[in-house]
Amino acid sequence: MITIVSVLTMISALIVMAMGALLVAGADSITDAILDQADISRDDAEGALEIAGAIAVVVGLIILGIAVGLYKGITVFWYIGVIIYLLCIVGSLVTISSGISVVELVICIVVLYYLFRPNVKEFFKV
Template sequence: MQNNRPLGVTIIAILAILGGIGSLVGGIALVAIIPILGAVLIIIGLAYFGVAYGLWKGLKWAWIITLIVTVIAFISGLGSIIVGNVGAVIPVIINGIIIYYLFQPNVKAYFGK
């Protein structure tokens, strides 16, 4: 594992933290109205924080989870485009860039791959 965290990994980790905050806030707001959905969002928010920590520290499992979630989002976005949602083009492009970025030699080296 290399010691210097690549800038893109830092950005992805910060975005994961923001996603975690959004999920927690949404979950807490929904607990009183739809308890199960609120609880799920809270769990997702905590998972975001866990992945952000793993990305920040260069842990191998965080690279794998980020890749899996990003590939799922990419495929989902493609499906959305196929059924006519052209607004999904931007998320597909972003997820494609993240997938490409995760396979860059310096990024893989940071995660000990």
């Protein structure tokens, strides 16, 4: 059961990092779509996308660290996991229009469910 939680957390981390990498790599082509709808300079749009992508990669790395803590059964990571996955659900609901958000929402709900299972709480000594 604990392995499921940590593996799903690792998958979440990889999704976030992949989205960040895609933002950084595709900033140029995404900028064209933004410029059609917004009145900002090309450099500003590309810069904003690259910064957002870099932040997403860092967040993904943090989530990966949380996955390791969950795998090891460290108590504080249970609390961090609950907070992160509640925020994940909110964020996924806000951006539900993309297919990735639906996958992320399902993962967040499943992990949060598992974190509150009695045997999982016992494992984390919560």
